[in-house]
Amino acid sequence: MSNDPRSLSxxxxxxxxxxxxxxxxxxxxxxxLTSAALIPLSIAFVWIVLSLIGKDYNQVRAAxxxxxxxxxxxxxxxxxxxxxxxxxxxxxxxxxxxxxxREWTLIASACFCACIALACVYSVLRIGFA
Amino acid sequence: MSDANARPAAPSARPLSPxxxxxxxxxxxxxxxxxxxxxxxxxxGALLLAWWLIAASTNARVFSTISxxxxxxxxxxxxxxxxxxxxxxxxxxIRHFLWDAAYGMDHPxxxxxxxxxxxxxxxxxxxxxxxxxxxx
Numbered sequence: 001m002s003n004d005p006r007s008l009s010x011x012x013x014x015x016x017x018x019x020x021x022x023x024x025x026x027x028x029x030x031x032x033l034t035s036a037a038l039i040p041l042s043i044a045f046v047w048i049v050l051s052l053i054g055k056d057y058n059q060v061r062a063a064x065x066x067x068x069x070x071x072x073x074x075x076x077x078x079x080x081x082x083x084x085x086x087x088x089x090x091x092x093x094x095x096x097x098x099x100x101x102r103e104w105t106l107i108a109s110a111c112f113c114a115c116i117a118l119a120c121v122y123s124v125l126r127i128g129f130a
Numbered sequence: 131m132s133d134a135n136a137r138p139a140a141p142s143a144r145p146l147s148p149x150x151x152x153x154x155x156x157x158x159x160x161x162x163x164x165x166x167x168x169x170x171x172x173x174x175g176a177l178l179l180a181w182w183l184i185a186a187s188t189n190a191r192v193f194s195t196i197s198x199x200x201x202x203x204x205x206x207x208x209x210x211x212x213x214x215x216x217x218x219x220x221x222x223x224i225r226h227f228l229w230d231a232a233y234g235m236d237h238p239x240x241x242x243x244x245x246x247x248x249x250x251x252x253x254x255x256x257x258x259x260x261x262x263x264x265x266x
């Protein structure tokens with residue numbers, strides 16, 4: 001960056017494109033937010049799965065459909081899938097160097113995450129409301 | 131040191147930035163790589179959770195198919211791997227939180243943290259599977 005006092009370029013144009021001053025830190029914040037949420041939620045998920053061992057179909061549905069289990073599963077799914085989306089996006093931008101392929105891979109990953117989230121949320125709600 | 135004025139024969143062949151192959155492998159570096167691999171594995175593993183939930187919400191016949199698969203030796207190996215990947219990634223994430231707060235970044239501490247993650251994930255995985263065998 002030039003600090004020449006005779007320069008006619010504005011202060012804004014000097015710093016533009018030299019780094020993020022907008023939403024660059026947002027993904028980093030959301031990664032930490034979902035990470036923090038997933039510490040108790042993944043422990044709850046493991047506990048729920050363990051509690052279902054040895055149960056038959058109707059018992060599994062009854063357990064998964066109870067309010068506490070349903071809400072914990074929904075929170076785990078939503079925080080988990082958003083965390084997956086952000087994580088896979090940083091993996092893709094690190095390793096896929098071709099521009100077009102990178103964009104399509106990002107789109108595919110976002111769609112995959114949306115499908116997983118919706119399939120899981122719909123199923124949990126369906127079991128709960130049945 | 132080589133002559134500073136000597137031009138490299140092929141400038142385009144120089145690396146753009148130092149990458150994995152120029153460093154000696156260390157435990158923290160291996161743990162960083164494994165953190166990413168376990169994250170990717172859990173990403174794919176989410177398919178199994180979606181399949182299981184869809185089956186549970188459909189009917190008993192569909193649910194019995196996935197129950198059979200998960201109880202088979204292949205399903206059990208996948209679930210065991212999923213459990214380990216989950217705990218390894220979970221403890222790795224807690225380690226990253228400590229580093230975010232600038233704790234444990236110096237020499238002996240970061241090695242202890244890496245070892246604690248590695249051993250902790252194995253211990254938790256075995257503990258969960260021990261419980262699973264006790265209750266089944």
